Every structure is written in C-alpha cells, then in structure tokens.
Amino acid sequence: MKVLRYILWSIVILVTAILLGQVFSQKKDSGRQILSSGDSIGGSYTLTAHTGVTVKNTDFKGKFQFIYFGYSFCPDVCPIELQKMTAALKMMEEKNVDTSAIQPLFITVDPERDTVAELANFMPGFHPNFIGLTSDLETIQKVAPQYKIYFTKTGGTGNNDYLVNHSNYIILMNKEGSFLKLFTAIDTPQQIATTLTQLVQQ
Incomplete structure (x- = not known):
C-alpha cells in the first residue's frame, strides 16, 4: 500500500x-x-550622451544596438538588468568574442533627475562601452513610445522623491537599426551572451 x-x-x-x-x-x-x-519598433532619436556629446540613432549604423530604458535612481530592477547586459558582454569577451559590433545603450525615462552629470557618475558602474543617453522630458516622451516603452512617475511627496514605473525589456536592434529581438527578465546573461555571440559570428 x-x-x-x-x-x-x-x-x-x-x-x-x-x-x-x-x-x-x-x-x-x-x-x-x-x-x-509590432510593425514599427524603434525609430530615430537625437539625445545627449553621458559624455556630453550629441548622439543620433544613425551613429550606430553597422552595429547591434543593445538598449535598455530605465533610470539611475531605480532601486532594484534597472541595476539588475544593466548588470545582466554587462555580464553577457564580459562572458563573450572572456571567450575572446569580439563585442565591438554591439553598442550597449541606456536611455533614461527620468530625464528630470538623470542629467548628463548624473549619468556620468552612474554609467561607470557597468560595461565600459555603455553609453547613457538623456534629454528633456518632451523628447524622451517621444522616443520611448517608438520602442514600445511605457513609463510614468509614481509615489513620492517631493520633487525628487518618486519612482518611475516603466517597461522592463532589453531591446536588440540589428545593424540597420530595425528591431531584431527582445530579452525579458527571465533571460539569463548566459542566454543573452549565446544569442549575441551567434549574431556577431554570422
């Protein structure tokens, strides 16, 4: 029994x-x-890098744009995803895979706090090839929807005491600037590294 x-x-x-x-x-x-x-994911943008230079999407023609929309004051999700992107690139480099064709980008959804100076302090915590991008709120509100990114302020009682709810995707664009692939929170650095390796070695 x-x-x-x-x-x-x-x-x-x-x-x-x-x-x-x-x-x-x-x-x-x-x-x-x-x-x-979606039929039209991605689009043109003119933003300011954390180094102070003006950057356009066309500047990355011939490279895979590896993009995350978030904000530097994010308490948890954003640092995790940016570290995931960093880890994936480092895994590739440790195997002697050339990552020069991949351009990691961080586009803020909190431009009011993520100034050039703020991003200049924030970006060195991640892969050295990362470029942090910001602008005024009106511009970001036009760029984000092109990449199907939703964001809105939430909570807080003061001017700087708030969070930003936003879509949590890592977006990969091909060398022509068209949408190629989406990575979500369940994708591991190893899985991302494998996918990117296959692309750059084609």
Missing part, C-alpha cells in the same frame, strides 16, 4: 512539474512576443 501511494505521489509530482514547465515556457514565449508582434 505504501509503495502504491509512493508511486501515485511520484506521478502527481511529475505531472505537476511538466505542467509548470509548460506554463513557464508559455510565459517565456509570451514575453518574447510582447514587442515582436
């Missing part, structure tokens, strides 16, 4: 694991399709 009960419980656990795996896979696939179903 105990043996039969053990077998039945084993079957239940196995079936549950399979079902959970399917749900996870569906969520993963769904996450990847959030942006890929």
